[in-house]
Amino acid sequence: MLYLPELQHNSIGMIRHILLLFIVAPACTALSARGAPHAIILTAARTTEKHPLGGTHPITIWCAPDNPQVTISKATLTRQKDKKEFKMTVVGTKKNATYEIEKPTTHDAGEYLCALDTPYGKLDAKIPIYVRPLALSDNEHFTPIGDNEFILEGDRKSTSIGGDVNLTCPITGHPVPSIKWTKDSKPLELSNNVMLDGTTIRIKVSNESQAGLYSCEAVNEYSVGGKTSRLQLVVNKRVEIKSQMAWILPLAIIIIMFVLLILIIIACEARNRKKPDPKHRYGVE
């Protein structure tokens, strides 16, 4: 279009226009590459940074030029989170590149960038590997409730009136899960005593009614192979409030036992005194 006025004026312009069409057009239509998103299939929901949970199926990442005329001379895959590079295998009639993760773990989740070297320059595509929300159990202990691996119970927290409790929700996943807290199955109400700090809630305990079951619900959503999945993980944390009168009962027991002991001693003394001394009795005879 840029050369149109020139084209109307002379035939040299027309030739230039046609040449440009031939040189630029294939490059223009082939300026991108594509791949498909993948997901790591898991049967449990607890992982650690040190020992990432393994998936059940291998993953083959592929990447191909959008234009089927374009051949690939070299293909690399870069994991965005740590810039680690992987060499892809050029397959088929040099029209597709693949990289197989035979035993994927949750550590492999994230964004990848595939870069294809072609006669028309470097083409790239972003390829995600998704993972459902998972609990990070490096510093905390979680137990599945019943046989549902995706409903976990964390350690109980116990405090007294005037104390404070921090409830953490150490969740990972790709895309980053959104988190919602509930208390006793109702949306958690925030106040000066109940504050949200990132994914942690800080509770200043001022009232017995703050005891109960706090749940962190993490959800993420992704589409793989045309199918959209919405995946949830629930982490429950129970908060108990120690009664301020809790020390009364053990103290009462100690006092009662002490009183009983004294009574027994007094009773024995009294009996001993009433009984005539045998030595004395026989001594009289």
Ligand SMILES: *[C@@H]1O[C@H](CO)[C@@H](O)[C@H](O)[C@H]1NC(C)=O
């Ligand atoms: C590239 O290869 C993968 C794995 O064999 C295949 O699933 C995918 O459909 C191929 N892509 C194209 C564009 O041919």
Ligand SMILES: *[C@@H]1O[C@H](CO)[C@@H](O)[C@H](O)[C@H]1NC(C)=O
């Ligand atoms: C909770 O977190 C706050 C802020 O980091 C900290 O000052 C407080 O000591 C924590 N409380 C408990 C019980 O760990």
Ligand SMILES: *[C@@H]1O[C@H](CO)[C@@H](O)[C@H](O)[C@H]1NC(C)=O
């Ligand atoms: C505790 O909180 C509840 C609800 O906010 C309120 O009805 C109740 O009176 C409070 N109890 C005390 C001892 O402050």
